[in-house]
Amino acid sequence: MDADLNQLKINRNAKQIDAEIISNKKVGPYHHMVFAVGEIAASARPGNFVALSVGGENSASVLRRAFAIYRATDKGLLGGTIELVVAPHGAGSKWLCSLQIGDFVNLIGPLGTAFGIPTTAANTMLIGGGYGSAPLFALAELLKNRGCRVDMVLGASTASKIYAPLEGKRSVSSLTLTTDDGTAGVHGQITESIPRLIREFNTEVIYSCGPMSMLNSINKIAQDFDLVHQCSVEESMACGIGVCMTCVVPVKVNDDIKMLRTCIDGPVMDGSSIIWDKESLKDRLTK
Amino acid sequence: MNSFDFSTKIASKRFENPIFTASGCASSGQELSQFFPLSEIGAIVTKSIMNKPRTGRITPRMAETPSGMLNSIGLQGPGIDLFLERDIPWLVENKAKVVVSIAGESVDEYGVLARRLRAVQGISAIEVNISCPNVENRGQVFACQPDTASAVIETVRRNIGGELPIIAKLSPDVTDIVEIAASVIKAGVDGLALINTLLGMVIDLNTMQPKLGGKTGGLSGPAIRPIAVRAIYQVHQAFPNTPIVGMGGVSNGRDALELVLAGATAISVGTATFSDPTAVIKIRDELKSLLIERGFTDFKSAIGYAHRQSA
DSSP states (O other), rough: OOOHHHHHOOOOTTTTEEEEEEEEEEEEEEEEEEEEETTHHHOOOOTEEEEEESSOOTTTTSOEEEEOOOOEEEESTTTSSEEEOOOOOOOHHHHHOOOOOTOOOEEEEEEEEOOOOOOSSSSEEEEEEEGGGGHHHHHHHHHHHTEEEEEEEEESSSGGGGGOOOOGGTSSEEEEEEEEEESSSSEEEEHHHHHHHHHHHTTTTTEEEHHHHHHHHHHHOOOOOOOOEEEEEOOOOOOOSSEEEESSOOOOOEEEEEEEETTTTTTTEEGGGBBOOOOGTTTTOOO | OOOOOBOEETTTEEESSSSSEEETTTTSSSTTGGGOOGGGSBBBEEEBBBBSSSSOOOOOEEEETEEEEEEEEOOOOOOOHHIIIIIIHHHHHTTOOEEEEEESSSSSHHHHHHHHHHOOEEEEEEEEEEOOSSSSGGGGGGGGGGHHHHHHHHHHHHHOOOTOOOOEEEOSSSSSSSHHHHHEEEEEESSEEEEOOOEOOETTTTTTTTTTTTTTTEEGGGGHHHHHHHHHHHHHHHHTTTTTTEEEEEEHHHHHHHHHHHHHHHHHHHEHHHHHOOOOOOOOHHHHHHHHHHTSSSSGTTGGGGSSOOO
């Protein structure tokens, strides 16, 4: 077994707290929510996520919801805060979005891996699908501070579903928008624009976050151009802390396949190590 | 009430308190140790281990359901070699009481696993998982038939030697769980673990296909608790002297007490840990308070209380 995998990884900085909601604003189809989290903010890195309880005490939703951290601020008027972008899709996220300032939510974080930062100034491209853009803004700021060029590409089905707040754009060298329906930016799927932009900006490293199908397409492009690709993946998750083994993705480790937990070994993973075509594994996995 | 005796016993083994993790819901303890010292609970029941490393099933492996969830992991695990080399020493070092859960594809595999465990220091009991629903062939669920269930237990009993208690984990997906319990008790178990998950399915309305990669999965969570209470009640009524590790949707002290009154000697907490990593601690403290409130001076006298004739 790989020595690295042999190490027991646990969430050394994770804490469980009741976090107070200090802001909850509707932004297009999403909610921008701010939570007072104390010292959790200081240990959060771009790419990390938090797991929130939803539905209140008598909820029939027994599982937490995982959200990528949009921004963490460790010294503000209210102490440490983290900000999340929530899409009210299901019952749990709708409940969360309905909460008021002063309400409390049980929160565990920071969880999971963070985006790796190049050791030298590099040309980076940050690609986000829908509200998958959320963790990329804090990453952009960090990369900019390290002297990297940061080109951001955000895509969605339609203009209102692109999450690109004003303050998030400060750190980017360029911002390209794409929509499937042509209501904003370039008309077409986000992945259609990527090869042209890679050539234009001389991209060396790609960071991505969004639906798995989008990440898969970006990974193919990254391989064609021989670029490093760090992606934040998603898979149905129950616990968020590494005990349930539901959120796994198949990863190549030497000649072997390991089912690695996206909550511990992810969500940020090396795109080239992931086996994107799950069907190809059918005969190698447990029936 | 410092004098309250919260300890419990399974055969010769004593546990400080009756709250355990459930197998498959606490991995091998390392992840939970970030949230509480493992020595605080009665025992860690480790994820069922098999002889060889195992990838488990394709994803999605999870579907949330009303007051519960389906899982379809398929016994992913490192295999017994790495488990004994890495996980057991770590648990012992962290002063956890350990119940090792084992699973096999054949009767022989259970025998091999029992032989590997017989001389291992620091183990308090063996849980023999003969009821994992996430296998390709329903015929492989040994706990569905009295003869296959007892064949596994006889093999483990023969290979384990010594006085390590054997606990058989049974499935509620049977016509008569008392009949299965009778067969494994006759084959020499020291205790029973009731209940494993129930086989279920969710269909995704977007794809119009089963949502889980493995199509079916095991249902757990508060939705199954009344089934657990019923199974424990029936089995305790038939075999009042056989310890039962009760589990099935226990989320708070009230739920734990319900299973104890039905006949549970210890309580395993599974799905509740997914929603709250410190659920076991909360449940332990709430159960103790509820017992004291009701005038019990020790935990043991509450076991099976629901079976007493009212005066």
